[in-house]
Amino acid sequence: xxxLKAVTPGARIALGVAFFxxxxxxxxxATLGGFVSKTFLADPITMLKSGWVLLTEMxxxxxxxxxxxxxxxxxxxxxxxALPLGVAMGAYKPIEAxxxxxxxxxxYLPASAFIPLLILWAGIGEAQKLAVIFIxxxxxxxxxxxxxxxxxxxxxxxxxxxLGASDRSLVTRVLIPGAAPEIAEILRMVLGWxxxxxxxAELIGASSGIxxxxxxxxxxxxxxxxxxGIIVIGVIGLLSDYLFKAVNRRLFPWxxxxx
Amino acid sequence: MGxxxxxxxxxxxxxxxxxxxxxxxxxxxxxxxxxxxxxxGDTLALTATDLEVAENDFxxxxxxxxCGKSTLLRIVAGxxxxxxxxxxxxxxxxxxxxxxxxxxxxxxxxxxxxxxxDNVCFGLRERSVARKHQLEVAxxxxxxxxxxxxxxxYPKQLSGGMQQRTAIARALANNxxxxxxxxxxxxxxxxxxxxxxxxxxxxxxxxxxxxLFVTHDIDEAVFMANRVVVMTARPGRIKLDRAVTLPHPRHxxxxxxPAFAALKADLTDQVREEVxxxxxxxxxxxxxxxx
Numbered sequence: 001x002x003x004l005k006a007v008t009p010g011a012r013i014a015l016g017v018a019f020f021x022x023x024x025x026x027x028x029x030a031t032l033g034g035f036v037s038k039t040f041l042a043d044p045i046t047m048l049k050s051g052w053v054l055l056t057e058m059x060x061x062x063x064x065x066x067x068x069x070x071x072x073x074x075x076x077x078x079x080x081x082a083l084p085l086g087v088a089m090g091a092y093k094p095i096e097a098x099x100x101x102x103x104x105x106x107x108y109l110p111a112s113a114f115i116p117l118l119i120l121w122a123g124i125g126e127a128q129k130l131a132v133i134f135i136x137x138x139x140x141x142x143x144x145x146x147x148x149x150x151x152x153x154x155x156x157x158x159x160x161x162x163l164g165a166s167d168r169s170l171v172t173r174v175l176i177p178g179a180a181p182e183i184a185e186i187l188r189m190v191l192g193w194x195x196x197x198x199x200x201a202e203l204i205g206a207s208s209g210i211x212x213x214x215x216x217x218x219x220x221x222x223x224x225x226x227x228x229g230i231i232v233i234g235v236i237g238l239l240s241d242y243l244f245k246a247v248n249r250r251l252f253p254w255x256x257x258x259x
Numbered sequence: 260m261g262x263x264x265x266x267x268x269x270x271x272x273x274x275x276x277x278x279x280x281x282x283x284x285x286x287x288x289x290x291x292x293x294x295x296x297x298x299x300g301d302t303l304a305l306t307a308t309d310l311e312v313a314e315n316d317f318x319x320x321x322x323x324x325x326c327g328k329s330t331l332l333r334i335v336a337g338x339x340x341x342x343x344x345x346x347x348x349x350x351x352x353x354x355x356x357x358x359x360x361x362x363x364x365x366x367x368x369x370x371x372x373x374x375x376x377d378n379v380c381f382g383l384r385e386r387s388v389a390r391k392h393q394l395e396v397a398x399x400x401x402x403x404x405x406x407x408x409x410x411x412x413y414p415k416q417l418s419g420g421m422q423q424r425t426a427i428a429r430a431l432a433n434n435x436x437x438x439x440x441x442x443x444x445x446x447x448x449x450x451x452x453x454x455x456x457x458x459x460x461x462x463x464x465x466x467x468x469x470x471l472f473v474t475h476d477i478d479e480a481v482f483m484a485n486r487v488v489v490m491t492a493r494p495g496r497i498k499l500d501r502a503v504t505l506p507h508p509r510h511x512x513x514x515x516x517p518a519f520a521a522l523k524a525d526l527t528d529q530v531r532e533e534v535x536x537x538x539x540x541x542x543x544x545x546x547x548x549x550x
Binding site for chain 1: 336337338355356357358360361362364366368370371372373381382385386413415416426429430433439
């Protein structure tokens with residue numbers, strides 16, 4: 001094993017799967033072997049069985065649908081507003097100077113701490129859930145997009161000007177296409193964070209969603225259901241991540257070259 | 260080709276401007292100096308410099324590192340502003356960058372998200388030239404720089420020499436009045452560089468372009484130029500302006516002729532003097548710093 005030496009694709013998959021197998025095996029030994037009380041941690045088999053019951057009899061699919069919708073809805077609104085503002089901040093320094101200090105401050109405000117306020121303002125309906133996702137992702141997106149756009153290679157900017165580019169087309173034909181793959185990566189990363197906010201939003205004042213199911217299960221000490229819920233979140237997160245990566249690779253083939 | 264010559268409005272405006280000024284000189288550099296301000300005090304990079312560039316000149320600018328030759332070129336391009344003086348292109352004062360002055364940089368500046376074809380079309384698209392006409396012009400120049408068949412390659416799929424050939428095609432496709440080149444072959448290996456010199460010279464001979472070419476390679480300077488300008492050590496000024504009368508078309512074998520060797524020897528002496536002056540100045544600074 002030499003540092004930085006590439007691993008073959010087959011070995012990469014095998015190693016990745018091996019960790020999951022080991023993890024589940026350790027869990028099974030701890031629980032089925034009687035080392036941990038069932039009250040604190042359900043075993044993998046019970047977890048799968050109650051997962052099946054949740055899905056087939058208790059309408060958990062609807063909860064999953066609600067949660068996915070909230071994440072995507074809140075994230076879409078945040079991205080739709082953060083993109084133009086981030087690009088404007090990255091391209092025009094006075095706009096950056098105006099917004100950057102406030103946005104830098106706002107990004108450190110914990111989205112979950114706003115939940116009581118948001119319930120006061122927006123009630124316990126969908127608007128409140130979307131608002132939590134929005135607060136959690138908007139400020140992060142704006143700052144990172146602004147940096148991505150602002151980091152455009154200066155020699156490319158100069159080359160564009162000597163080819164007759166106007167200020168406006170410098171933004172549309174150089175800054176935006178140049179930063180696009182990085183912006184897509186930023187969106188992928190922040191979408192991952194949005195998943196953690198939605199569950200917190202659903203733990204309080206929700207009547208549906210994965211987070212709501214987890215709170216209900218806590219009251220019943222149903223650790224099998226809680227773990228199933230957590231695993232579902234992980235799986236959906238992983239799938240959306242792979243999907244995003246695949247789309248990015250397709251949209252920006254030039255950015256993959258030489259990697 | 261010839262199809263690239265019918266951007267009517269642009270040509271017409273240039274023609275008018277030209278008729279009102281000196282009929283021979285297309286570019287006048289008048290008393291241009293550049294001072295850089297920094298925390299340690301001001302640095303004069305370029306002392307008041309004058310240079311007249313005639314239509315179809317191929318001027319190479321030689322000088323030691325830091326003599327302000329690249330600064331001068333960037334001011335002509337409009338990417339930097341002179342501290343004093345002015346530059347007139349066809350009688351009109353240069354205030355910023357524009358499509359009438361194409362530039363090829365030492366670093367690879369192709370847009371990585373565009374393939375070769377769209378890189379070459381960049382300036383044409385900026386002027387809203389019809390796509391059909393863009394492609395016609397672009398294919399013509401891609402053929403001239405020997406990259407036919409690579410139209411749909413991305414820059415990262417090309418060697419350094421191929422990237423610079425694309426950059427030359429991209430600048431020429433705009434049909435600029437002036438082609439500015441800032442050590443464009445500086446990052447290439449020796450063999451590739453010699454081939455690029457022949458390629459560029461061939462294009463210059465057939466396209467009748469006016470070129471300002473900054474380099475520190477004396478071979479390169481003599482081989483391509485009809486005028487070699489040598490600059491002094493910082494603060495830079497023009498030390499000599501020598502005509503190169505080697506016949507055209509020039510074949511690479513001209514580099515082995517006595518006339519070439521004599522000119523090269525003379526210029527080597529002239530540049531060497533300035534490099535030594537630069538080192539002496541740096542030595543003084545270093546000594547002063549260590550005391």
